[in-house]
Amino acid sequence: MLTQSFNTSITGTKATPVPLPNPDQFCALTGHAGLVATEFSYRKDEEIYGEDEPAEYVYQIIRGAVRTYKLLSDGRRQIGAFHLPGDVFGLESGTNHRLAAEAIIDTTVRLVKRSSLEHAANNNVQVARKLWGITAGELRHAENHMLLLGRKNAMERVANFLLEMDRRLTGMMALPMCRRDIGDYLGLTLETVSRALSQLHGEGVLGFSGARQIVLRNRQHLRNMDA
DSSP: OHHHHHHTTTTTOOOOOOOOSSOHHHHHHHHHHTOOOEEEEEOTTOEEEOTTSBOOEEEEEEESOEEEEEEOTTSOEEEEEEEOTTOEEOOOSSSBOSSEEEESSSEEEEEEEHHHHHHHHHHOHHHHHHHHHHHHHHHHHHHHHHHHHHHOOHHHHHHHHHHHHHHHSOSSEEOSSOHHHHHHHHTOOHHHHHHHHHHHHHTTSEEESSSSEEEESOHHHHHHHHO
16 A cells, blocks of 8 residues: 555655656646656565555556455455556546455556546546546456456466457567466466467467566467467
């Protein structure tokens, strides 16, 4: 949560701006609203906000990666989304966060007060449209993820995840998340994810270049699996 970060890793921390894959969405939003975003940094595995905490800010990732997740009653963790540089997160329909958010690796975000955005949206149709666009994108992702968890088998889920990361990461696919994170996102065990990746590697569909770097050698095969 923000107050926790003020007292730990983000006190006095200012990030140097870096190019973002899709900076226009957030920058245009705050620009139309006449708002200035503030930058903060979080260490690996540090909480950004907790489940059911007040949704006071909207965030965009400058560098790093964030997972949003819910802890189930039996102790299992379901990851709802991975947010990468340029992504906006923390925008809620209600007053509290439905999921918790943590930095997967050392991460820098920019943020604005939700109340300021809402006030601007009430007075500026451009801001309202951009907020709606962000919300609609999150809804599409949630629907696709629900379909993935409900209808696809393990190999299809892993293929879907690899294609998603291939679209969202530039250059070599250097995954910021570990295989346990991937499993909690796909509703699979760590062992199942590892077996699926090993099988795809054995079939020549992908190659490994380091612990979390993956090279896709046959995207069409993955698309056929995910169809």
